[in-house]
Amino acid sequence: MSEAAGGPLFFKVVTVEEARRSVLEALGWSTASRARGVEELAIEECAGRVLAADLVAPEDVPGFPRSTVDGYAVRAQDTYGAGESLPAYLVLAGELRMGEAPEKPLGQGECMAVATGGALPEGADAVVMLEHTETPGDGTVAVMRPVSPGENLVRPGEDIREGQVVLPRGRVLRPPDLGVAAALGYTRLPVYARPRVAIISTGDELVPPGEKPGPGQVRDVNACALAAAVRGEGGIPRLLGIVPDDRDALDRALREGLESDCVIVSGGSSVGARDLVAGALAELGEPGVLVHGVAVRPGKPVIIAVARGKPVYGLPGHPVSALVTFYLLVRPVIRYLAGADPFPVEPTVRARLGRNLASRAGVEEYVRVSLTREGAQLVAHPVLGKSGLISTLARAWGLVRIPAEATGLAEGEEVEVVAIPPL
Amino acid sequence: MSEAAGGPLFFKVVTVEEARRSVLEALGWSTASRARGVEELAIEECAGRVLAADLVAPEDVPGFPRSTVDGYAVRAQDTYGAGESLPAYLVLAGELRMGEAPEKPLGQGECMAVATGGALPEGADAVVMLEHTETPGDGTVAVMRPVSPGENLVRPGEDIREGQVVLPRGRVLRPPDLGVAAALGYTRLPVYARPRVAIISTGDELVPPGEKPGPGQVRDVNACALAAAVRGEGGIPRLLGIVPDDRDALDRALREGLESDCVIVSGGSSVGARDLVAGALAELGEPGVLVHGVAVRPGKPVIIAVARGKPVYGLPGHPVSALVTFYLLVRPVIRYLAGADPFPVEPTVRARLGRNLASRAGVEEYVRVSLTREGAQLVAHPVLGKSGLISTLARAWGLVRIPAEATGLAEGEEVEVVAIPPL
Numbered sequence: 001m002s003e004a005a006g007g008p009l010f011f012k013v014v015t016v017e018e019a020r021r022s023v024l025e026a027l028g029w030s031t032a033s034r035a036r037g038v039e040e041l042a043i044e045e046c047a048g049r050v051l052a053a054d055l056v057a058p059e060d061v062p063g064f065p066r067s068t069v070d071g072y073a074v075r076a077q078d079t080y081g082a083g084e085s086l087p088a089y090l091v092l093a094g095e096l097r098m099g100e101a102p103e104k105p106l107g108q109g110e111c112m113a114v115a116t117g118g119a120l121p122e123g124a125d126a127v128v129m130l131e132h133t134e135t136p137g138d139g140t141v142a143v144m145r146p147v148s149p150g151e152n153l154v155r156p157g158e159d160i161r162e163g164q165v166v167l168p169r170g171r172v173l174r175p176p177d178l179g180v181a182a183a184l185g186y187t188r189l190p191v192y193a194r195p196r197v198a199i200i201s202t203g204d205e206l207v208p209p210g211e212k213p214g215p216g217q218v219r220d221v222n223a224c225a226l227a228a229a230v231r232g233e234g235g236i237p238r239l240l241g242i243v244p245d246d247r248d249a250l251d252r253a254l255r256e257g258l259e260s261d262c263v264i265v266s267g268g269s270s271v272g273a274r275d276l277v278a279g280a281l282a283e284l285g286e287p288g289v290l291v292h293g294v295a296v297r298p299g300k301p302v303i304i305a306v307a308r309g310k311p312v313y314g315l316p317g318h319p320v321s322a323l324v325t326f327y328l329l330v331r332p333v334i335r336y337l338a339g340a341d342p343f344p345v346e347p348t349v350r351a352r353l354g355r356n357l358a359s360r361a362g363v364e365e366y367v368r369v370s371l372t373r374e375g376a377q378l379v380a381h382p383v384l385g386k387s388g389l390i391s392t393l394a395r396a397w398g399l400v401r402i403p404a405e406a407t408g409l410a411e412g413e414e415v416e417v418v419a420i421p422p423l
Numbered sequence: 424m425s426e427a428a429g430g431p432l433f434f435k436v437v438t439v440e441e442a443r444r445s446v447l448e449a450l451g452w453s454t455a456s457r458a459r460g461v462e463e464l465a466i467e468e469c470a471g472r473v474l475a476a477d478l479v480a481p482e483d484v485p486g487f488p489r490s491t492v493d494g495y496a497v498r499a500q501d502t503y504g505a506g507e508s509l510p511a512y513l514v515l516a517g518e519l520r521m522g523e524a525p526e527k528p529l530g531q532g533e534c535m536a537v538a539t540g541g542a543l544p545e546g547a548d549a550v551v552m553l554e555h556t557e558t559p560g561d562g563t564v565a566v567m568r569p570v571s572p573g574e575n576l577v578r579p580g581e582d583i584r585e586g587q588v589v590l591p592r593g594r595v596l597r598p599p600d601l602g603v604a605a606a607l608g609y610t611r612l613p614v615y616a617r618p619r620v621a622i623i624s625t626g627d628e629l630v631p632p633g634e635k636p637g638p639g640q641v642r643d644v645n646a647c648a649l650a651a652a653v654r655g656e657g658g659i660p661r662l663l664g665i666v667p668d669d670r671d672a673l674d675r676a677l678r679e680g681l682e683s684d685c686v687i688v689s690g691g692s693s694v695g696a697r698d699l700v701a702g703a704l705a706e707l708g709e710p711g712v713l714v715h716g717v718a719v720r721p722g723k724p725v726i727i728a729v730a731r732g733k734p735v736y737g738l739p740g741h742p743v744s745a746l747v748t749f750y751l752l753v754r755p756v757i758r759y760l761a762g763a764d765p766f767p768v769e770p771t772v773r774a775r776l777g778r779n780l781a782s783r784a785g786v787e788e789y790v791r792v793s794l795t796r797e798g799a800q801l802v803a804h805p806v807l808g809k810s811g812l813i814s815t816l817a818r819a820w821g822l823v824r825i826p827a828e829a830t831g832l833a834e835g836e837e838v839e840v841v842a843i844p845p846l
Binding site for chain 2: 062068098158173212219222224227229273344349378
């Protein structure tokens with residue numbers, strides 16, 4: 001599909017939601033995970049990685065009945081009717097030692113001392129808490145309160161039952177998930193390979209951050225910022241450097257980029273540069289350009305193509321626009337390529353807006369805000385400034401979304417602020 | 424301070440807030456950062472790390488006036504009074520090329536073509552957008568709308584001004600922060616050394632996850648889960664292994680632990696084991712045990728000491744209690760030791776509670792909840808189960824806090840859910 005033959009020029013601007021869905025659908029979202037492979041890692045390396053297979057319990061946890069209190073293992077029926085005035089006297093038949101198997105079963109009318117976590121003997125079906133007993137000193141224990149069967153103990157398999165799926169494929173592994181795996185004896189886990197994301201900066205005016213810009217030149221901000229953002233989402237950034245505003249050079253860089261799992265080109269804020277990127281993306285192959293223009297501020301001139309089954313993003317050159325559109329449009333796809341849910345529930349902070357904000361209807365807007373505390377209340381202060389000024393995003397704690405249908409937000413209104421990670 | 428001499432037994436149970444503050448105060452929170460050192464890293468390695476010095480701008484960004492649109496560089500006064508019916512005709516005196524310095528200044532009555540991001544020549548103080556011009560073909564440009572000085576351009580230093588503190592010490596570095604550093608030519612940044620956190624598991628019943636538990640034994644879940652949690656907060660976990668319920672062995676492990684910056688001992692759910700840990704912590708040195716018992720569920724029997732200027736935590740052995748108390752009590756201190764704000768603003772998710780929840784007044788309670796969506800509404804479902812069952816925390820998306828003064832929450836009530844990270 002070339003630009004001349006009815007390409008980008010005829011695209012209609014879509015919403016953020018439509019842009020996300022169309023790319024995910026083209027990548028086969030509805031059918032399966034698109035992670036590029038599976039690797040097996042030591043459990044210590046797995047936090048934050050995405051589980052590549054349902055984890056099934058090979059055994060019960062715990063494997064034996066355990067006390068959850070300090071006290072005495074009993075047969076519950078031996079305590080029925082016991083009370084302060086008429087205790088049940090049980091014969092102390094021994095002490096259960098931590099980490100050891102009970103040596104003998106519990107007989108009728110007997111009890112055994114047990115600490116929290118200790119294994120209960122055959123015959124015991126409840127534990128009486130230490131504080132509900134007395135020891136007269138004659139080899140018996142006086143139980144002052146009855147217990148029901150199952151009280152103050154964990155049954156075999158009560159934590160995890162053999163055969164149960166304890167962690168689902170696609171789970172981003174958190175500390176308690178690794179705890180479950182450890183409880184089952186897993187020391188290695190299968191996780192999805194992290195997606196490789198190629199990052200290309202375009203623009204004749206750009207020099208690498210390590211160089212002193214000449215007259216008319218500026219340092220490339222986006223490669224560094226986007227690489228950090230990619231890493232934050234679990235991707236592996238591959239920095240392909242700065243490409244001049246030249247179609248051959250751009251084509252070569254894109255070919256190299258497509259050896260990764262996703263390509264991000266940033267730059268092209270001028271019409272000419274934008275056309276160059278649009279033209280190159282249009283000729284990468286089927287299905288080609290899916291999105292050309294998104295009704296969002298900052299970030300409208302985004303182009304998204306899919307070629308060879310890989311997403312290719314043309315993000316704006318303005319650093320704020322590049323990062324905001326990364327979070328809105330690229331992040332879900334990186335999560336999908338990582339084997340995780342593209343749209344996890346997103347925590348936010350509620351704050352009172354510190355001033356009126358105008359907004360154009362028909363365009364979803366993301367406003368940079370800093371936060372201050374006024375007593376128990378958080379106040380969100382819009383950080384003003386053009387989207388080419390990276391410092392405005394660095395001064396912001398997060399972003400407030402103004403929906404497309406709104407024409408602004410009023411001072412004092414409650415807003416939800418999404419953080420720029422990490423905190 | 425020994426237990427016999429008026430130690431732990433006489434401690435009064437404190438609130439979560441009091442426990443946090445007392446430890447941070449003992450560590451000198453009010454005065455300075457306690458990070459153990461500074462290292463200089465390549466900027467690519469700095470995301471999520473904590474900046475160890477105010478970053479000052481060595482130069483203006485941009486270093487020259489840049490156009491923010493495609494159009495023509497002009498002297499604003501040459502456009503005054505221009506309109507559709509009476510355009511201002513300016514002589515096209517050249518084209519400004521991207522990444523190059525303007526060759527000559529702009530004369531009166533002249534304009535020069537410029538693309539977004541291009542450097543403006545001396546004499547130009549505004550840019551007319553392409554769409555507000557026409558080119559009659561006689562070497563002039565017809566300007567149909569006036570512009571004011573400063574319109575459609577970024578002034579030198581408008582993004583970042585030389586000498587300005589652009590990133591404060593203590594900032595957890597995010598993608599836009601690294602973008603700012605790159606814009607200024609920084610390729611390496613000073614960041615605080617990550618705190619080393621020693622992790623000790625105690626209990627005669629424990630075996631490492633890689634071993635098959637014998638009768639009465641269980642696998643150590645806490646070391647693995649706590650190590651992941653420490654890493655998630657920017658710490659370096661040092662696993663010191665499993666220590667039996669033996670005072671000498673525990674003392675040896677604590678001595679080794681104090682070579683790190685923070686020590687976490689987990690285990691001791693039985694009274695005997697708890698006393699063992701309490702006794703060992705009480706004799707580590709001044710100021711000794713600061714907290715013995717926190718009014719929180721799960722997690723009440725937490726012990727916190729400070730010795731040799733280092734915090735030492737005795738967390739409960741029940742895995743849910745160990746992780747919840749880690750998040751509540753250890754996390755702020757690890758952030759402090761990392762040089763960051765111990766109490767960052769915490770994003771949450773609002774959900775409707777799926778059922779009534781009873782709670783004891785006087786104890787702050789943290790309830791594990793899973794989330795489901797009902798239309799646009801999230802519903803939080805309490806995950807019930809004893810705090811010894813790690814699977815209950817793995818099934819949870821996050822935690823709902825019931826304040827100490829409340830006696831429960833009602834079904835349908837709006838609650839704030841804090842996520843168990845990472846998402």
